[in-house]
Amino acid sequence: MASIFLSASLCLADAQIVYDAPEKKLIDFSQHSPYIQYYKDHLTDYEKEPFDGITLRLTKEAGNGDIFMVDNWAKVTAEVKEAELKLASSLKASTMLTDNLLVLFGGSQMDWFSDEDWAKTEEHIRYAVGVARAAKCKGILWDPEPYKPGKNPWK
Secondary structure, eight states: OHHHHHHHHHHHHHHHHHOOOOOOOOEEOSTTOOBHHHHHHTHHHHTTSSOSEEEEBOOGGGTTTEEEOHHHHTTOOHHHHHHHHHHHHTOOOOSSOOOOEEEEEEEEOSOTTOHHHHHHHHHHHHHHHHHHHHTTOSEEEEEOOOOSTTOOTTO
16 A cells, blocks of 8 residues: 555656746736837837836737727728838847737727628738737737727627
């Protein structure tokens, strides 16, 4: 019986030795998350803070990260999208802020049962992911809380 207990204990100890807990990261996210240009212009200031990453925003002209605001996206030109993508590609890597995220918001003016609106939304998400990749972000921060009155899709 003692040998079974000892064997089980060694197996559990080995499993705990092999497992590495995920490293915790401190990411700056607030209503004052910078647009990509502002972040680029003030990178050294952001690197003075104690964060591992920061959330970046698309400009208002490039959709502002409001992926469900399909009427607003219709006003975004291909030139503006390309300029935002080029700007994101021009960001230099930071040795301090290694875990940046692009923030997307949940306010909505779309018809949730419209295939056409969903196609537009998919296009916007793909564009945002392209910008995040170009900016070398670790991923997307999804903020489902709608801040615009009358644009709450969760009611």
